[in-house]
Amino acid sequence: MTALGQILHLPRPTLAAKPPSQSFGIVPIPCMMIRGGTSRGVFLKASDLPRDTALRDRMLVAIIGSPHPLQIDGVGGGNPLTCKIAIVGPSPDPRADVDYLFAQVGINEAVVDTKANCGNILAGVAPFALETGLVAARSPSTTIRIRNVNTGMVTRATVNTPGGRLRYDGDQRMSGLAVPASPVHLSFEDAAGSLTDKLLPTGRAEEEIAGVAVSLVDYSIPVMIAAAESFGLSGYETPAELDANRDLFDAVERMRFVAGERMGLGDVSHSVTPKVALVAPPRNGGTIASRYLTPWQCHASHAVTGALCLAAATRIRGSVAAGVAAPGDGVSVGVEHPAGTLAIQCEGEGEDIATSVIRTARLLFAGFVYVPVEVMVEGQR
Secondary structure: OOHHHHHHOOOOOOOOOOOOOOOOOEEEEEEEEEEEOOEEEEEEEHHHOOOOHHHHHHHHHHHHOOOOOOOOOOOOOOOHHHOEEEEEEEOOOOOOOEEEEEEEEOOOOOOEEOOOOOHHHHOOHHHHHHHOOOOOOOOOEEEEEEEEOOOOOEEEEEEEOHHHOOOOOOOEOOOOOOOOEOEEEEEEOOOEOOOOOOOOOOOOOOEEEOOEEEEEEEEOEEEEEEEHHHHOOOOOOOHHHHHOOHHHHHHHHHHHHHHHHHOOOOOOOOOOOOEEEEEEOOOOOOOEEEEEEOOOOEOOOOOHHHHHHHHHHOOOOOOHHHHHOOOOOOOEEEEEEOOEEEEEEEEOOHHHOEEEEEEEEEEEEEEEEEEEHHHHHHHHO
């Protein structure tokens, strides 16, 4: 048997019935780490976590290893794209098969933000639901209805399951990743007004904050959209170049506070929402170029939810995005970002805009993540 044949015939791993460590001072929690799109997240079953929100959040912070820039006492990677958690369980909503709560954990602060959705991590929810038996696979493909608890939005995720087995390998390529994989088709139909109940929370396609023209759009996630040239930028800078420009982030952050208030989100000083997109005309055959702020760093590629919002914004007459976007075919929107181009299908107008996108996902490991007992008893003192 060839080496590849030996690998393919290895027994398929599953979550152990008992954790391998019975040591004192640490608490085991079953988990999977999954690469979803261009992000990486810890995936947990809701039933394995406490119902008390404060205790749960302390556990999530400990799992990731915050507050620490390197997160060496946890499984985070010191970057917003690797400090993400998905909590998944059966849904009581008849529109959905599973519920998915997204949590963004801070890096230098012990904070957990559950206001926003994450489309990249969303790509890993269907694989996780199948791997853990929350949903039974069909053949040749399985469609799972996923309700995002953060926003109430329901997404249909379709994955390849030939013979009732989830397939990870495939020929779907994604900008920012070296290895192709099996596609995850994500369809969004009710994403307008995800957190504010309105596509345009202020009722205006364009307005000014601190003398800068912006569009405040809420589709899949609230985003403040501004032209890069308003900040003396080309819009084609690398993430490293933007991250080094702290004056830019200070100015944008002050504007973001105002945007949050206007959009009805209140004080957003400790929230990642609204996000920020600095846009420019495309130069690589796409529809619009974007540098996406997460918001305290520039995304290495682009968030799916933010790209969906940008795609919808190009359909809003008079918006900043529409003003710089190239003419398209009326359906396909290509969002150019530092790692390539994210292709989005976008149809309809106004509150009835429907979008879809293809991502990939891969299971990285399954087992137990350990949390110090100190975290469990901290709130009881």
